[in-house]
Amino acid sequence: MSYQVNGHTIEHxxxxxxxxxxxxxxxxxxxIAKTENIEMNDEHWEVVNxxxxxxxxxxxxxxxxxxxxAIKKSMGPDKGNNKYMYELFPYGPAKQACKIAGLPKPTxxx
Amino acid sequence: MADGDIPKMDHPLDIPCLKHGAMEGLxxxxxxxEHQEKLGFPGELVPDWKERALExxxxxxEKNRAFQVYLDTCVKCGACTDKCHYFLGTxxxxxxxxxRQDLLRSVYRRYFTFAGKYFPQLVGARDLTxxxxxxxxxxxxxxxxCRRCSVFCPYGIDTAEITMxxxxxxxxxxxxxxxxxxxxxKVKDIGNNLGLNPKALRATLEDLEEDLEDDTGIxxxxxxxxxxxxxxxxxxxxxxxxxxxIDGLLGYAKVFHEAGVSWTLSSYASEAANFGLFIGSxxxxxxxxxRIRKAAQDLGVKRIIFGECGHAWRVAYSYLxxxxxxxxFLDPDYPVPQHILEFTWAEIQKGxxxxxxxxxDHIRLTYHDSCNVARASRMGDEPGGxxxxxxxxxxxxxxxxxxxxxxxxxxxxxxxxxxxxLLTDDLMELRQKGASPRMTALxxxxxxxxVTHMAAICAICKTQFxxxxxxxxxEMDSVVxxxxxxxxxxxxxxxxxxxxxxxxxxx
Numbered sequence: 001m002s003y004q005v006n007g008h009t010i011e012h013x014x015x016x017x018x019x020x021x022x023x024x025x026x027x028x029x030x031x032i033a034k035t036e037n038i039e040m041n042d043e044h045w046e047v048v049n050x051x052x053x054x055x056x057x058x059x060x061x062x063x064x065x066x067x068x069x070a071i072k073k074s075m076g077p078d079k080g081n082n083k084y085m086y087e088l089f090p091y092g093p094a095k096q097a098c099k100i101a102g103l104p105k106p107t108x109x110x
Numbered sequence: 111m112a113d114g115d116i117p118k119m120d121h122p123l124d125i126p127c128l129k130h131g132a133m134e135g136l137x138x139x140x141x142x143x144e145h146q147e148k149l150g151f152p153g154e155l156v157p158d159w160k161e162r163a164l165e166x167x168x169x170x171x172e173k174n175r176a177f178q179v180y181l182d183t184c185v186k187c188g189a190c191t192d193k194c195h196y197f198l199g200t201x202x203x204x205x206x207x208x209x210r211q212d213l214l215r216s217v218y219r220r221y222f223t224f225a226g227k228y229f230p231q232l233v234g235a236r237d238l239t240x241x242x243x244x245x246x247x248x249x250x251x252x253x254x255x256c257r258r259c260s261v262f263c264p265y266g267i268d269t270a271e272i273t274m275x276x277x278x279x280x281x282x283x284x285x286x287x288x289x290x291x292x293x294x295x296k297v298k299d300i301g302n303n304l305g306l307n308p309k310a311l312r313a314t315l316e317d318l319e320e321d322l323e324d325d326t327g328i329x330x331x332x333x334x335x336x337x338x339x340x341x342x343x344x345x346x347x348x349x350x351x352x353x354x355x356i357d358g359l360l361g362y363a364k365v366f367h368e369a370g371v372s373w374t375l376s377s378y379a380s381e382a383a384n385f386g387l388f389i390g391s392x393x394x395x396x397x398x399x400x401r402i403r404k405a406a407q408d409l410g411v412k413r414i415i416f417g418e419c420g421h422a423w424r425v426a427y428s429y430l431x432x433x434x435x436x437x438x439f440l441d442p443d444y445p446v447p448q449h450i451l452e453f454t455w456a457e458i459q460k461g462x463x464x465x466x467x468x469x470x471d472h473i474r475l476t477y478h479d480s481c482n483v484a485r486a487s488r489m490g491d492e493p494g495g496x497x498x499x500x501x502x503x504x505x506x507x508x509x510x511x512x513x514x515x516x517x518x519x520x521x522x523x524x525x526x527x528x529x530x531x532l533l534t535d536d537l538m539e540l541r542q543k544g545a546s547p548r549m550t551a552l553x554x555x556x557x558x559x560x561v562t563h564m565a566a567i568c569a570i571c572k573t574q575f576x577x578x579x580x581x582x583x584x585e586m587d588s589v590v591x592x593x594x595x596x597x598x599x600x601x602x603x604x605x606x607x608x609x610x611x612x613x614x615x616x617x
Contacts, residue, residue: 014139014288015535058310063351066317082353082587094352095535107293108303109383109419109533109569110352 003031017098017105024052024102032100036091044088044100046075051101061098061106068093116542116581117199122518122551125192126201133202137244138251138536141286148295149394152284159283160238164221166282167214170275171222177275180267181218184208190259190269195525196252199543207259210249211272217242243285250276251287252540254530255388256481261521273530274390281389289534290385297398302347302381308335311377314350322360328602330367332359332375335409339374340441341366342406343450344382344426345417346569354591355572358418361593362450364600368464369457373415379405382422383569388531399425399433412441415448418591420480420529420568423449427487449489451567454596455499458506464601467509473563474510475595476555477501478548478575479523480568494520500567500592507599512559518551526566528574542578549582565592 003010003018005028011019016035018024029048033040040048050070054062062070064082072080085093094106117126143153156162171178190207192198197205204210212234219226219235226235236242255270263269280286296305306314315332322330333339343366349359366373379401386395406414414437416426426447431437437446445452457463477500489495497520505511518524527544555561566572566589575589601607 058307058313060304060306060310063314063317063356064353065321065356066314069317069321086586104305106304106351107289107296108351109346109348109355109573110304 003028003035005031015099015105018102021102021104028102029100032102036096036100038089038096038100040100043075043079044097047071047085047088047093047097048101050074051097051103055101055103061094061103064094115539117201117546119198119546119550122515122524122547122554123192123198126198128203129201130203133196133200133205133248133252133540135248136252136537136540137248138532138534139288141288141291145288145291145295146281146284146286148298149281149286149291149391151281151286151291155284159243163238163243163279163283166279167218167275168222170278171218174271174275176268177271180211180269180271181215183265184211184215184267185265187264189262189264193259193262194253195256195258195527195547196254196540196544199527199546200252200540204245204249205252207253207269210253211267211269213242213245213249214272214276243280246276247280247285250280251532251537254481254525254527254532254544256525256529257485258481258522258525261485270530271390274388276390277388278390281391286389287531289536290389290531294385294389294394294398297381297385297401301378301401303383303385304347304351306347306350306380308377311350311375311380315375318356318360322363326602326605328367328605330363330602332363333373334375335377336372336374338410339372340411341371341373341413341415342379342402342409342411343373343375343415343417344379344402344405344422344447345375345450346382346419346422347380348569348573349417350380352569352573353576354587354589354594355418355569357594357597358591359593361591361595361597361600362417364597364602365450365454365457365463365593368600368602369453369462374409374411376405376409378408382416382419382426384422384425385531387421387425395425395429396433399430402430403434407439413444413448414440414446415450415453417450418567418569418593420482420570424482424486449499450593451499451503452489454593455490455503458503464603465507465599466601466607467507467599469598470508470595471510473508473590474512474559474561475504475508475590476512476514476552476561476564477504477519477592478514478526478564478566478571478589479519480566480571481523481525481529483567484521484523497521500565503592504565504595507595512555512561514551514555518548524548524551526568526571526574527578529568529570533570533574538577541574542581545574545578545582549578552584553582563588563590565590565595567592
């Protein structure tokens with residue numbers, strides 16, 4: 001179970017989350033997004049970058065509400081809402097965007 | 111899975127045509143060695159697994175006489191066959207409760223009963239083989255331990271106990287399920303299922319306090335680790351993370367604020383859920399429960415209240431004293447533990463809360479009884495309080511409430527399809543099919559009464575429904591927290607609502 005990026009092999013778990021978080025790169029994010037049928041645009045990147053910054057600070061992904069609030073600030077209310085997040089990441093901003101951002105999967109009753 | 115695979119049911123309890131082997135081979139991801147070992151289980155399948163599995167079975171039957179009685183007394187009357195939502199949704203005959211339990215019972219008969227030892231074929235006794243183990247792993251992860259079948263069993267066999275025992279036997283030989291076991295490990299390391307560390311939890315709560323103040327103009331607190339608070343609130347960590355769970359958390363905070371009590375969350379016991387129950391592991395269940403005891407003692411609280419979490423309330427209500435008692439250091443004037451709904455209902459009756467029901471007029475509600483609350487616990491002082499108190503609270507805060515069909519609610523409630531450790535993406539097909547009886551009941555209520563939303567008091571139910579409802583024609587936010595409805599309706603003391611401003615202006 002691995003992604004291939006620029007000749008490097010990057011391990012992932014059964015669900016496609018990378019095993020070693022320091023393996024992440026922008027090229028890898030594009031590669032993961034492809035397997036999720038997502039073509040990364042500026043909006044996707046805005047979300048992914050926020051997730052990574054938040055993770056750097058707190059070692060966990062933010063609550064969806066916290067994410068949406070941040071996106072509302074940077075991209076305006078048209079895009080800072082739950083519906084738009086699901087348009088960007090149909091399988092959910094928490095899980096699918098985390099996967100692309102190279103963060104661990106949020107676990108539990110979520 | 112294509113939506114077309116979801117069975118179209120005319121009635122929530124329609125018995126499906128049998129589809130032999132329909133769910134055969136479905137297998138959730140297996141726990142990695144590091145997840146297993148953290149829980150005290152072998153990392154992978156042990157070489158002498160057969161002997162050890164049988165030893166474990168013998169040990170469980172010896173230690174837990176109820177389990178032995180459940181194995182011995184089934185007469186295959188068939189009363190349970192059509193009571194399982196997974197059977198109704200998949201048509202796989204091995205999802206009939208009696209058939210699922212017989213996967214283990216047949217092995218028990220082979221090795222532990224006279225007839226099975228000497229005349230195995232006459233009594234349907236089976237050797238324990240690799241195929242049987244694979245079948246156990248598959249079908250004991252197609253049971254949500256919801257115990258609906260047990261309600262209809264004339265012998266009172268608690269079939270969930272057999273699923274739990276099967277999972278415990280498998281864990282003891284190194285075959286565990288990733289979803290549950292990884293999560294239990296996170297509780298041990300960090301304090302909750304999510305892996306939300308104290309710094310992140312504090313930041314999340316501060317963020318939510320800001321939101322509350324922005325919305326209401328009132329400073330409502332979400333205190334964390336406050337020494338000397340009267341009440342410790344233990345709530346599922348999904349309440350800090352997911353939608354609609356967070357709105358429920360805001361509702362608890364508003365109720366506490368208006369009641370004028372001092373309360374706190376704990377970063378050490380930042381999880382109400384106890385997945386030790388799901389895997390049948392007393393030791394793991396105890397270790398998780400003891401975190402609540404330690405937090406209560408360290409913070410010096412007088413009372414413990416549980417937030418909206420189904421199986422947590424079962425563990426709390428039914429086992430907390432055995433697991434982590436005695437609770438003699440708490441205030442004896444209050445039940446140990448209390449449910450947040452008991453607290454809120456008492457405040458509503460006292461008249462402490464100012465409620466404007468019309469603030470929920472944009473939706474028409476029904477209520478989903480969560481299985482562990484409905485069939486394994488109680489609330490308040492009256493029998494059936496676990497059914498009445500949530501409905502009383504909803505009716506106190508909403509004008510438009512309608513029950514789903516009688517045979518699908520209260521003690522006969524249908525599981526959401528994601529309980530018991532099955533709320534994982536690798537079981538999504540099972541989850542959607544298993545949800546179809548409940549969704550069909552909801553659709554009927556929508557047709558009959560125009561119901562738009564369904565309230566629940568379990569983190570698993572809320573997440574499961576928000577994921578599967580779109581396949582049944584509802585928006586993902588059609589499931590709501592009961593305390594979200596409370597939160598919508600509460601007018602905080604000093605809160606300037608648009609309506610008040612209008613009334614003042616016309617005076």
